Amino acid sequence: MTKVINKSKVAAALIGMFAIAGSASAAAQDLSTLQNEEAKTHTADKRSQQKIDSLFEQSQELLYEYRAVVDEYENLKVYNDHVQRLVDDQNASLASLQRQIDGIEATKQGVVPLMYKMIDALEQFVELDLPIHKERRMARVERLREIMGASNVTTSEQFRQITEAYQAEMDYGAGLIAYEGKLQFEGEEISVDFFHLGRAALMAQSLDLKNGWIYNKEAGAWEALDDAYLGSLTKAIRMARKQTAPDLIKLPIYAAERAE
Known part of the structure; x- marks a missing residue:
């Protein structure tokens, strides 16, 4: 009877040992699984951090590019404003020149008839004056009539030559x-x-x-x-x-x- 009990104890002990061994093995397997999961988590965290770092670097680069674009825009805006002021000033100058040209044309309409009258008066004066260099003076009057019909002679040049002719006539009366x-x-x-x-x-x-x-x-x-x-x-x-x-x-x- 005692032997039977001992055998039962031995069997129970063996069963307990197997149970403990099984529990230890299961615990070891759980620990390994946890370690693998933790390693995977660390790997995933590392990858996530790398992605975060990469995204941060990209965002920084985009920020720098944005700032560069903003600076370039501001510079271009200042330059465009400057150019616009120049264009406005040039347009104002052109408008002023056009008004002056229009005024010149209006002045010509009054000056040209006056020049013809001056030439006629000069010719009459030479005819009635003492015959001092008369041929030369009449030739000068004829040249004045010719330049009045010359398209390549400006109105200002025509007027200048007429006034020079009058000055020459004045010189004949001195000394x-x-x-x-x-x-x-x-x-x-x-x-x-x-x-x-x-x-x-x-x-x-x-x-x-x-x-x-x-x-x-x-x-x-x-x-x-x-x-x-x-x-x-x-x-x-x-x-x-x-x-x-x-x-x-x-x-x-x-x-x-x-x-x-």
Whole structure:
């Protein structure tokens, strides 16, 4: 009986040992499973962190790009505003120039008829004046009429030449002037020295100093000069050419007509 009980105890012990061994084995398997799961979790966490880090780096790069785009936009906006101001200023300048051009055209409409009148008046003046360089002066009037019909000559240049012609006419009326030329008298052409004292008197003397003439503006013709004035006329011509010192001389001058 005692042997039977001992065998039962041994069997129970063996069963308990097997149970404990089974429990230990199961526990070992659970621990391994937990460790594997933890390793997987760590791996997953690591991958997640890597993704997070990658996404963060991408977000940082996008942020930098965004800031660069914003800076470029601001710079472009400033530049575009600057260009717009330049364009506005240029448009204003163009508008001002157009107004000036329109004004010039309107001015031309008044200036051109005036220039024709000035040329007509100049021609009439030369015809009525003493015949001082008359051919040269009439040729100048003709040139003025030609340039008025020239399309390649600007209105300003036309006006400038007309005013220069008027200035030249004014110069004829100042000082003592002598020049050599040809005198038509009684059907004969004579080489003479012309002399004029402004527009007060116009005279001529033959190159041999033996004859002299004076222009009668009222009659519109040359008349023989009294021999008594030949010496004074010779001296006056030399004074005009600065060949002798200025001095008092006596010459005939036709009195100016009194306007009625």
